Amino acid sequence: METFLAAGGMAAMPFLTRGKSRAINAENPTGEKGKGGMAASPLGSSRKGSPCLRDIQPEETVVLGEIEGMGIINHIWMTVDNKTGPGDCFVLRDMILRIYWDEEEKPSVEAPLGDFFCCGFGMEYYVNSEPIVVVPARGLNSYFSMPFRKRAKIVIENQHTNPIPALFYQIDYCLYETLPEHVSYFHAKWNRQSCTVLGEDYVVVDNIKGQGQYIGTFIALSTLQRYWWGEGEMKFYIDGDRDYPTICGTGMEDYFGGSWSFANHDQGRMVEQTYSTAHLGYPYYSKCDELVVNPYHNDDCPPMRSFYRWHIKDPIFFEEDLRVTLQQIGVSHNGLFERQDDVSSVAYWYQAEPHEGFAKMLSRDKRHPR
Numbered sequence: 001m002e003t004f005l006a007a008g009g010m011a012a013m014p015f016l017t018r019g020k021s022r023a024i025n026a027e028n029p030t031g032e033k034g035k036g037g038m039a040a041s042p043l044g045s046s047r048k049g050s051p052c053l054r055d056i057q058p059e060e061t062v063v064l065g066e067i068e069g070m071g072i073i074n075h076i077w078m079t080v081d082n083k084t085g086p087g088d089c090f091v092l093r094d095m096i097l098r099i100y101w102d103e104e105e106k107p108s109v110e111a112p113l114g115d116f117f118c119c120g121f122g123m124e125y126y127v128n129s130e131p132i133v134v135v136p137a138r139g140l141n142s143y144f145s146m147p148f149r150k151r152a153k154i155v156i157e158n159q160h161t162n163p164i165p166a167l168f169y170q171i172d173y174c175l176y177e178t179l180p181e182h183v184s185y186f187h188a189k190w191n192r193q194s195c196t197v198l199g200e201d202y203v204v205v206d207n208i209k210g211q212g213q214y215i216g217t218f219i220a221l222s223t224l225q226r227y228w229w230g231e232g233e234m235k236f237y238i239d240g241d242r243d244y245p246t247i248c249g250t251g252m253e254d255y256f257g258g259s260w261s262f263a264n265h266d267q268g269r270m271v272e273q274t275y276s277t278a279h280l281g282y283p284y285y286s287k288c289d290e291l292v293v294n295p296y297h298n299d300d301c302p303p304m305r306s307f308y309r310w311h312i313k314d315p316i317f318f319e320e321d322l323r324v325t326l327q328q329i330g331v332s333h334n335g336l337f338e339r340q341d342d343v344s345s346v347a348y349w350y351q352a353e354p355h356e357g358f359a360k361m362l363s364r365d366k367r368h369p370r
Contacts, residue, residue, distance in 0.1 A: 019072075019174035024065040026050050026169070031067060056164040061157040064169055071175040073146035076154075078113070079138045081166040093122035093367050094160035101185050102150040106357045111190035112367060113156065115346050117142065118283065120220025120306040121369040125284045128276040131216070131310055144348070146186040147179055159364045184212055184350040189358055192344035192367065195224065199338045201235065201325035205347035212351025214316040214324065217255075217309050222302045222342035222370055228261055231336060232327030239320045247316065252326065256280050256307040272305075280309045301370050302342070310348075322349070342370055 020033075027050050028036035039049030056062055067073075082091040092114025099109035114120065117140040118127045127134040133141040146152070154171060158164050189205055196202050204217060214236070223229045234255040236247035249255045253262055257280035262272045276283040284306040316322075324347060328339040344367075361367075 019176050021172075021174050022067075022071075023173070024067070024171040026052050029065075031065070031171075031173070052166045052168040054166050056156070056158045056167060058158055058161060058163065061155055062167075064154045064156055065152070065171045066154075067148070067152040067171075067173060067175075069151075069175050070149050070177070070179055071147070071152070071173050072179075073148075073152060073171060073173040074143070075172040076140075076142040076169070077172075078117075078140045078167065078169040080113070080164060080168075082138070083165065090122040090368055091160055091164070092119055092124065093369075094158070094364055095164070096157040096159060096361065098155050098157070099146070099186075100151075100153040100155075101148045101353065104353075108185055108353075108355060109188045110358055110361060111188055111346050113140070115190050115218060115220065115344065116188060118218050118281075118306065118308045118346075120218070120284070120344060121222075121304050123284065123286070123304075125306075126276060127281065127283050127308070128278075129281060129308060129310060130278045130312060132308065144186055147183045148185070149179065184352050185355075186348075186350055187212075187355060188346055188348045190344065190346050190361070192342075192362060194342050194366070194370070196328045196340050196343055198340055201232075201327050202343045202345075204234075204324040204326055204345045205349075206323045207356045208318070208322040208349065208351065209320070209356045210351045210354075211319050212317075212322075212349055213311075214318070214322060214347070214349045215311045216346075216348035217307075217324070218346040218348075219256075219307045219326070220344045221305045221307070223305070223339075224302055224341050224370075225330065225339050227330050227332040227337075229328075229330045229339060229341060230261065231329040231331050232339075233329075235325045235327070236316055237323040237325070238316070238318050239322075241323070245325075252307075256282060256309050258282060278310075279312060280307075282307050304369065 022031040024031040037046045041047045041049040053062055080091060093112045095113040097111055097113050097116050098107040101108050114122055117134055118132045119125060119134055124138045131143045193202055230252040232252045234249040235245040238246045262282060263270045264273050272285055274282050274285050286304050328341050330337055330339045
């Protein structure tokens with residue numbers, strides 16, 4: 001029963017788990033009971049007086065929430081005013097989300113804000129999945145269950161060149177007197193290789209040590225070469241695997257639930273179809289008509305695509321360690337060939353603490369899309 005209730009969801013709703021529901025936002029930054037919406041506005045006392053954080057300066061880190069005690073974060077919602085000036089389109093890549101559990105000094109979650117919510121390249125688009133939902137306009141939602149035993153701390157760092165005019169957010173959580181002993185901690189890590197090495201697999205995540213389960217992958221891909229790009233296989237090296245993985249997929253489009261190049265044939269031409277479902281999706285494809293990098297041309301960057309896959313129904317368990325990679329292999333009229341592309345990713349997993357520290361985040365300029 002303990003395991004069943006900890007899993008949550010609709011099946012657990014009839015059972016009283018005696019949690020204390022709380023929410024942190026700019027109207028109640030501590031989440032304290034009976035302390036929400038106290039700030040005054042021109043409309044009067046407690047009339048939408050402090051709905052957001054304003055003017056977050058370049059290189060400033062702000063604490064969105066700091067929770068003391070034992071509990072589970074159930075939902076995070078955010079939206080950003082990205083009308084800051086030149087380079088607005090990179091705001092979601094320039095803001096870094098970090099989350100710390102208990103007494104950690106190094107984050108368990110570190111990713112650009114947009115990428116964490118499956119919006120790559122600093123772009124925004126519609127995502128309709130079970131744990132991540134992005135809705136118009138720039139409404140970023142996470143439903144990942146995030147337990148903690150002593151403390152939770154969520155921060156945002158603004159690495160953009162301009163101040164962020166406004167950040168709206170809400171962190172919904174429940175406090176509990178006890179949690180099951182085997183409850184593990186949520187982790188997420190971003191990575192990027194602006195040009196993959198020919199014949200070497202792209203590393204989605206490495207150096208995961210301990211016991212846990214891998215629960216999801218987000219990929220943002222800029223193709224740098226001609227022809228079909230999606231033949232590379234996803235590989236999961238589990239518990240001591242070295243030369244060969246225990247789990248190896250059959251192709252990139254297969255791993256994300258599609259097939260046959262996501263193709264719809266229109267007047268003899270192959271047209272890729274995007275989709276967004278509960279557990280997997282291909283929500284974004286652009287030939288750069290939206291991302292204007294050069295003020296004189298809007299066709300000076302490669303095609304961009306993004307994908308997600310949640311291992312909710314099919315978790316990948318590990319007892320000692322885990323490494324996840326993706327091949328860059330394409331196909332043309334001459335057959336399979338090794339590719340070099342621009343790949344970035346977010347890996348999502350749960351594990352028992354402590355976790356291995358993450359490599360240093362790439363600098364702002366090195367995170368920007370081509």
